[in-house]
Amino acid sequence: MFRRAPDRTKNLVTFTFDGQPIRAAAGDSVAAALLAAGIRVCRTTPVSGAARGPYCMMGVCFECLVRIDGVGNRQGCLVPVQDGMHVETQQGSHILPAEATE
Numbered sequence: 001m002f003r004r005a006p007d008r009t010k011n012l013v014t015f016t017f018d019g020q021p022i023r024a025a026a027g028d029s030v031a032a033a034l035l036a037a038g039i040r041v042c043r044t045t046p047v048s049g050a051a052r053g054p055y056c057m058m059g060v061c062f063e064c065l066v067r068i069d070g071v072g073n074r075q076g077c078l079v080p081v082q083d084g085m086h087v088e089t090q091q092g093s094h095i096l097p098a099e100a101t102e
Contacts (some may be wrong), residue, residue: 013083031076
């Protein structure tokens with residue numbers, strides 16, 4: 001469904017998503033890079049566990065939440081991909097540091 005434009009195949013960076021290496025064009029958002037790599041699901045909902053993926057691509061809907069370098073609740077559509085970045089599927093709601101110690 002999504003294909004990379006020919007002019008976006010230079011200046012590639014590598015990041016991981018759930019441990020799998022992915023190549024993306026420098027300057028792409030995390031969500032755009034995941035879609036270009038064929039990955040449609042980046043989080044699950046807190047209540048039902050339903051799969052969700054990027055939708056609006058402009059920071060309004062919050063469907064593209066991921067964990068980036070250990071930090072949850074990051075909107076993948078607003079974060080530029082960087083070389084060496086570690087991105088993970090966000091399972092349910094993100095646990096805040098104060099909640100983790102209780």
